[in-house]
Each structure stands twice: as structure tokens, then as C-alpha cells.
Amino acid sequence: MNAAAGNSDAPQGDSRLRYVLRIADTSLVLAQRLGAWVGHAPAIEEDLGLANTALDLLGQARLFLSYAGELEGRGRSEDDLAFLRDEPDILNATLAEMPNGDFGDTIVRQFLVDAYQVELYERLAASTDARLAEIAAKAVKEARYHVRYSASWLVRLGDGTDESHARVQSSLDRLWPYTQEFFDADEVDRAAAADGAGPDLAELRAAWSSRVDAVLAEATLARPRDLAYRWYGKQGRHSEHLGHLLSEMQYLQRSHPGAGW
Amino acid sequence: MSENRDWPLYEIFIRARGGLDHKHVGSVHAADARMAIEHARDLYTRRQEGISVWVVRSVDIVASDPAESDALFEPARDKVYRHPTFYDIPKEVETL
Numbered sequence: 001m002n003a004a005a006g007n008s009d010a011p012q013g014d015s016r017l018r019y020v021l022r023i024a025d026t027s028l029v030l031a032q033r034l035g036a037w038v039g040h041a042p043a044i045e046e047d048l049g050l051a052n053t054a055l056d057l058l059g060q061a062r063l064f065l066s067y068a069g070e071l072e073g074r075g076r077s078e079d080d081l082a083f084l085r086d087e088p089d090i091l092n093a094t095l096a097e098m099p100n101g102d103f104g105d106t107i108v109r110q111f112l113v114d115a116y117q118v119e120l121y122e123r124l125a126a127s128t129d130a131r132l133a134e135i136a137a138k139a140v141k142e143a144r145y146h147v148r149y150s151a152s153w154l155v156r157l158g159d160g161t162d163e164s165h166a167r168v169q170s171s172l173d174r175l176w177p178y179t180q181e182f183f184d185a186d187e188v189d190r191a192a193a194a195d196g197a198g199p200d201l202a203e204l205r206a207a208w209s210s211r212v213d214a215v216l217a218e219a220t221l222a223r224p225r226d227l228a229y230r231w232y233g234k235q236g237r238h239s240e241h242l243g244h245l246l247s248e249m250q251y252l253q254r255s256h257p258g259a260g261w
Numbered sequence: 262m263s264e265n266r267d268w269p270l271y272e273i274f275i276r277a278r279g280g281l282d283h284k285h286v287g288s289v290h291a292a293d294a295r296m297a298i299e300h301a302r303d304l305y306t307r308r309q310e311g312i313s314v315w316v317v318r319s320v321d322i323v324a325s326d327p328a329e330s331d332a333l334f335e336p337a338r339d340k341v342y343r344h345p346t347f348y349d350i351p352k353e354v355e356t357l
Contacts, residue, residue, distance in 0.1 A: 043268070045289050045300035052303050149299055156292070 015191040017071040018091060019198060020132065021081075022188070022234045023120070024064030025092035028082055029242070030113060031057035032249045033100055042103055049149060053110070056142040063135045083253035087236070087243050094233035095178035097242040101171065104164070107153045108171040111215065114147035116182050119207045123199035132197060151215045158219025169221055176224040181231050182208070188234075270319040271297035273304075275311035283315050291316075 034054035041047040065078035076084075095113060100106050121143050124136035157168040183205035185193070192198030216223050231239070252259060268290040274283035286305050291297035297316040305311065325333055337343070 043290060045291065045304060049299065049303040052307065145302075152295060152299065156296075 015188050016129070016197065017068055018188045019192045020064055020068045020071060022091040022093070023124075024061050024068055024081075025090050026096045026113070027057040027064065027117075028061035029090070029092040029245065030096040030110075031055070031061060032245055033096065033098075034106075034110075036100055037106065046103075050106075053146050053149065056139075056146065060135070060139045060142070063138070067131050067135065079253070083250045087238055087246060089236060090238070090242065090246065091234050091236055092242075093178070093181050094231040094239055095175065095181070097233065097239060097245055098175060098178065099241055102167070104157050104168040105171045105175070107150055107157060108168060108175050111147065111150035111154045112175060112179050112212070114143060114150050115208055115211045115215075116179070117143040118147050119204055119211065120199065123204065127198065128196035147211075154215055154221070155219045158216075158221040165220065168219075172216075172221055173224045177227045177229065178231055180226055181234060184230055186235065268292050268296075271301075271316045272319050272322060273297070273301040274315040274317070275301070275305055276313035276315075277311055279312065283313065286310075288319060289316075294318075 031054045034050050034057070037050040037054075038047055041050055061082070062078050065081045069076045069078060069081055093113075093116075095109060098105075098109055118140065121136040121140035124132050125140055127133040127136065154168065157164045159165070183201045185201040189198065189201055193200045213223060231237075233239070233242070269292075270288050271291055271294070272288050273286050275286045276283045289297055289300040289304060291300050294316055298314055301314045301316055306314070
């Protein structure tokens with residue numbers, strides 16, 4: 001039943017592969033979500049801003065997925081991994097697949113992920129896994145801009161009008177529970193930390209928390225309580241939203257296998 | 262607040278690389294200067310066009326009046342001697 005249960009005694013190679021896929025898929029799925037804003041953002045300048053972030057994330061996903069394909073050793077390319085895996089094999093954090101909602105929902109989701117990716121990539125840049133370190137060193141510069149963008153919007157909306165404050169607080173309350181998954185270490189995370197390939201998640205949580213708290217304070221937003229319920233998108237158990245996203249994202253390659261430009 | 266919901270316009274100036282001047286490249290709408298810099302970064306530096314951005318509220322730019330251009334610029338037309346083109350340059354001077 002539990003997709004992750006079979007992996008507790010998996011060889012290290014498979015554990016590292018899953019670890020890399022989690023990072024890749026979170027960027028991939030969030031890029032797909034952000035892409036849907038093109039043509040719909042509140043101003044043409046924001047259209048470009050969100051599209052730039054989406055393209056950065058897609059670029060990160062490509063690098064991580066290529067590395068995952070090498071780790072897997074079955075000759076699958078980044079495209080094969082992005083477009084031909086089924087839902088239980090996609091290992092993004094659940095937060096990334098949450099629907100765009102209104103602009104405030106998107107900004108809250110973006111900020112929570114951006115803050116996580118900055119802290120994660122900063123640590124991965126010192127990974128004992130040279131490939132991870134190399135990709136993260138490039139990605140962290142992008143993530144630092146992303147969090148600057150999303151944090152400044154969060155402050156504008158939180159510390160804006162009564163309506164914008166109320167709406168963005170409600171977005172935050174709704175999306176907050178999904179962040180716990182980032183820091184809820186399982187065997188894959190523990191194996192990466194033990195090798196020095198990935199960070200200790202308790203330490204990562206503390207860094208993320210203080211970054212998030214500082215922005216929430218400036219935005220006059222209240223930090224929601226943590227809930228006991230956990231989501232496990234990173235183990236392939238997703239919300240009802242991912243299947244719909246994949247059916248759109250993967251449609252072309254599923255209908256016309258191998259189609260290229 | 263409800264009277265003026267449109268973001269003001271900012272003029273964008275980009276320095277392409279060290280040693281060059283900032284050049285005017287266009288404009289963006291933004292709620293304030295910080296947002297204008299972010300928008301300028303997203304719109305005008307996507308292809309490595311710059312290493313520095315200046316933003317200025319469009320309303321803060323004072324322009325010369327086109328109707329006065331005769332008075333302002335015509336008098337210079339017949340004063341070619343203001344161009345440094347009447348000097349013989351010694352061969353020894355290589356970079357001038």
C-alpha cells in the first residue's frame with residue numbers, strides 16, 4: 001500500500017535517486033503551475049516576473065532530472081523523467097502542486113517554497129555529492145531573487161489594505177500545513193544527511209523558520225499553528241491536484257511519444 | 262486609494278557593463294521604486310543586458326520643450342568650430 005514502505009532497505013543508489021527526484025520534481029511542478037499565470041497576471045510586468053521564475057525553476061528541474069537519470073542508470077533522459085512518469089513516481093513536495101488560486105495564494109505558495117529552496121540550496125552547495133553541489137550553487141542565485149520577489153509581494157499584500165491583509169492571511173492559513181513535509185525527515189532524507197549529501201532537516205527548519213518569521217512580521221501576518229496531519233508528496237502520495245496537472249503537462253508526450261521540435 | 266489605482270510609470274536606465282553609462286531602455290509601471298527595479302530586472306535584463314539598473318519616476322523627469330527647440334538648438338548649427346576637427350594631430354599621439 002504505502003509506496004515508500006518498500007524503500008527502507010533499498011540500496012543507497014535508489015535512496016539518492018529519490019532524494020534528487022524530490023528536489024527536481026518540486027521545481028518541475030511549481031514551474032508548471034507558474035506557467036499557467038502567463039497572460040493572466042494582474043499586470044504585464046508581473047506576467048514577466050512569474051514567467052521568469054517559472055523558467056528558472058524549469059531550468060533547475062532539468063539539471064536535477066538529468067542527474068537523476070544518470071543515477072538511475074536506465075538511460076532515461078530529463079524529458080523521459082518529466083513526461084513519462086506516473087503520479088506515484090513524481091516526488092514533489094505537496095505544496096508545489098497546490099492550485100494557483102488568486103494572486104495572493106500564488107504569492108504565499110511561492111514565498112514558502114522560495115524560502116525553503118534558498119536554505120536548501122545554500123546547504124546543498126556544500127554537499128559531498130559533487131553534482132548536487134554544482135547544480136545547487138547555480139540554483140541558489142536564482143532562488144535568492146525569487147524570495148526577494150515573493151517576500152516583497154507578501155509584505156505589500158499583508159501590510160496593504162484590510163482586504164488584501166485578510167485574503168493573504170487566509171491563503172497563509174490554508175497553505176501553511178503543507179510546509180511541514182519539507183522538514184519531516186524519512187529514511188531518504190536521513191540517508192542523505194548521514195552521507196553529508198543533504199542537510200539535517202531540523203537545522204534546515206530552524207533557518208527556514210527564522211527567515212519566514214522575519215517576513216511575516218514585516219507583512220503583519222500571523223504565523224499559523226503547525227498541525228499534526230502530514231502530507232507526503234515527496235513519497236509519491238499526492239493531493240487530488242497533481243493528477244490534473246500531469247494530464248496537462250504530459251499530454252503531448254503521452255499522445256505523441258517522442259515528439260520533438 | 263480608489264481614485265488612482267494605476268501604478269505610476271518609471272523610466273528605466275541600464276548599465277550594460279562596467280565603465281559604460283546607464284542608458285535609457287524603456288519604462289515600466291510599478292507601485293514604488295523597489296518594485297520598479299524588480300520589474301526592470303525581469304523585463305530588461307533577461308538576456309544579460311545589464312549589471313546595474315536605475316529607475317526614475319517619469320513625472321520627475323523635466324524635459325525641454327519641443328516648441329523651443331529652435332531657440333535651444335539652432336544656434337549651434339553654424340558653429341562648426343566648436344568641433345575639435347581643425348587640429349593637426351601629431352603622429353606620436355596614438356590615442357586621441
